[in-house]
Amino acid sequence: MLVSEERCVGCAACMPFCPNEAITVYGVAEIDPERCKNCGLCVAYCPNDAIEEG
């Protein structure tokens, strides 16, 4: 998953939806590639189109 630093506002709407607890947000979202299973939920739940699969 790729987070666009330009579009991500740091609202953390994605964080609770991650089934693998791979997301931490501190001003901007960061996705831990070790925990991420590429399920894509965060892409759908981001209000700002800031996360892309890749």
Next chain:
Amino acid sequence: MRACVIGAGLGGLLAAANLAKEGFEVEVYEKLPYAGGRFTNLDYRGYQLSTGALHMIPHRERGPLGKMLRQLGAGVEIIPSQPQATFRIAGKDYEYEELPSLFSLRDKLKITKILAMLKLGKATSDESYRSWLEKQIKNELVFKIADSFTGWSLSLKASEVPAKEVIAQTKNINKLGGPGIPEGGCGGVTKALVEVLQSEGAELHLKQRVTAIKQNGRAFEVVAKEKRNYDIVVSNAGPKVTAELAQEILPREYARAVSRIKGAAGIKISVACKKAMLGHSGVLFTPEAERINGINEVTNADPSLAPRSEHLLMSHQRLAEGADVKREIELGLKDLRRLFPEFKKYCRVLAVQVYRNSWPVNRAPSGTHLSPATPVEGLYLVGDAVKPEGWMETDGIAAGVEEALRHIRASY
């Protein structure tokens, strides 16, 4: 008559529910997989965080939102905050009425006069609240209290909001009372509104993004997964996005004017507490904190917003344009540790949420008073950019929806 509502935030849901009740065939389009926008819950380990608002309604059950929810038959209880607010000054908490006791006799008289002027609700010039205050008194603490109030409720400094806006708001607080907490938080309200939509036969399309609003003869053509025609379109997508969607039909000057509107930004910190840190269900204003403007602890009103016997504390701070976000967050966290000496022992930060740019606190700062009517008849705006004078936060959104409905009723 067919109505299309774009965006299922609070403004969109309220508009859709009202239109459906009034006999419109209503369809709501929401790009996200959930309704509520910045006014719903985020369940995180049993704590009900929110996508935006701080689980509070500014004028409890008595303001425009409470009234509208009742009229719609949305079954949500709004629990009045008790006390409405306290102010932490030099380590001690004071209620609003006790504030004058903090000042010298001379300033006390001036403050009594300011409070009376706020109550009477008269200001005509366009000066800022800060410069209006400076004419009455020169006292740093007064200015800090003013900044904590406008920072909490509007995400603005007192110098960034017109005096007449704050005066009109204070008049409404005096008339209707202070905040209340909806049972189940923001999500409780959203859920009740979605139920109203369902019972009225309105359709809610989740995960459906609108890509254009066009005109097709006398009807509007809304492009989403399919193209459909409507008699009216109510947009809760914010003025900028709406102007982009409707670029074929809106005058260019209008699009240019709304593109210049700068929203209000803020930072919310949600904290899990093993015991009540605040101990009441109102707002704690923190005029002497470096960044935080105010704090609430909603579990004192609705314990279901946190796991059993735990508490949910939330702080809010205004975020200045161009500020270093990470540094602002650090200063906010430092404030929390300073305000609550037992923070380390009993509290754990659950989430830091920033609201800015395309997902702000407000899409237009309070005092902007953008009309719900656009230059195109039949196309209306609702949401937090459309707040009539004197109405803040979610009560401002409901008052804006009421104004949009007045326009619609006059023409359809």
